[in-house]
Amino acid sequence: MNGRVSIREKSIVIIGFMGVGKTTVGELVAKKLYRTFIDIDRVIEEKFDGPIVKVFEQIGEQAFRKLEKEVIMDICTQRLKVISLGGGAFLQDEIRKITLENCIVIFLDITWKLWKERLNIIIDSRPVLQGLTMEEIEDLFNRRKGIYTNHHSRLETDHLNANEIADYIVDSLKLSYELYDPN
Numbered sequence: 001m002n003g004r005v006s007i008r009e010k011s012i013v014i015i016g017f018m019g020v021g022k023t024t025v026g027e028l029v030a031k032k033l034y035r036t037f038i039d040i041d042r043v044i045e046e047k048f049d050g051p052i053v054k055v056f057e058q059i060g061e062q063a064f065r066k067l068e069k070e071v072i073m074d075i076c077t078q079r080l081k082v083i084s085l086g087g088g089a090f091l092q093d094e095i096r097k098i099t100l101e102n103c104i105v106i107f108l109d110i111t112w113k114l115w116k117e118r119l120n121i122i123i124d125s126r127p128v129l130q131g132l133t134m135e136e137i138e139d140l141f142n143r144r145k146g147i148y149t150n151h152h153s154r155l156e157t158d159h160l161n162a163n164e165i166a167d168y169i170v171d172s173l174k175l176s177y178e179l180y181d182p183n
């Protein structure tokens with residue numbers, strides 16, 4: 001894919017911290033835009049026929065990151081998809097570069113105050129959080145902010161439900177299509 005792809009055809013990539021709602025919102029955005037939804041964690045889970053926690057146990061984080069990169073490099077050059085990344089994908093330069101070049105990258109942001117209320121429902125399925133103290137998780141949350149600073153669009157999600165976030169994304173995309181590709 002090259003720079004001449006119409007903005008209307010570019011795949012949408014959703015980034016942000018673990019549990020912010022990338023998978024939930026991505027699926028809704030895809031439905032609203034009649035596009036295919038791809039969740040990178042799910043692709044990896046299907047390859048391993050088991051949850052991400054098991055994948056980490058079997059191959060370790062380093063091999064997971066390598067696989068995550070390969071899957072994203074392959075998928076993000078496709079058009080007309082909605083793609084939700086894993087929360088750590090943007091740690092890798094090559095992933096940041098290829099998605100920013102080829103896709104519309106949307107950063108779902110959340111404050112620590114709201115995010116920490118969600119910890120209980122996600123901790124069992126997020127190996128990176130397991131065994132950390134609350135202070136260590138907050139530190140990770142703050143350090144990870146830096147990797148998401150490269151994006152095309154940022155949305156503050158505090159106090160919005162997933163459907164409201166998806167509607168906001170769809171509306172802002174339609175506006176940018178009209179602005180940048182009026183035909």
Ligand SMILES: Nc1ncnc2c1ncn2[C@@H]1O[C@H](COP(=O)(O)OP(=O)(O)OP(=O)(O)O)[C@@H](O)[C@H]1O
Pocket residue numbers: 016017018019020021022023024025041084085086087088118121122126157160161162165
């Ligand atoms: N806007 C929201 N308000 C409240 N809860 C939400 C919202 N969005 C998602 N959730 C809930 O938060 C949890 C995590 O959501 P989800 O799995 O979509 O996060 P994620 O960003 O894809 O995480 P990961 O980076 O680990 O893949 C789910 O239980 C989901 O129902």
Ligand SMILES: O=C(O)C1=C[C@@H](O)[C@@H](O)[C@H](O)C1
Pocket residue numbers: 017018041052085086087088089125126127128
């Ligand atoms: O933020 C992270 O490092 C991760 C987030 C999840 O989406 C999974 O990709 C995995 O649990 C690692």
Ligand SMILES: [Mg+2]
Pocket residue numbers: 022023024039041084085086
């Ligand atoms: Mg997810």
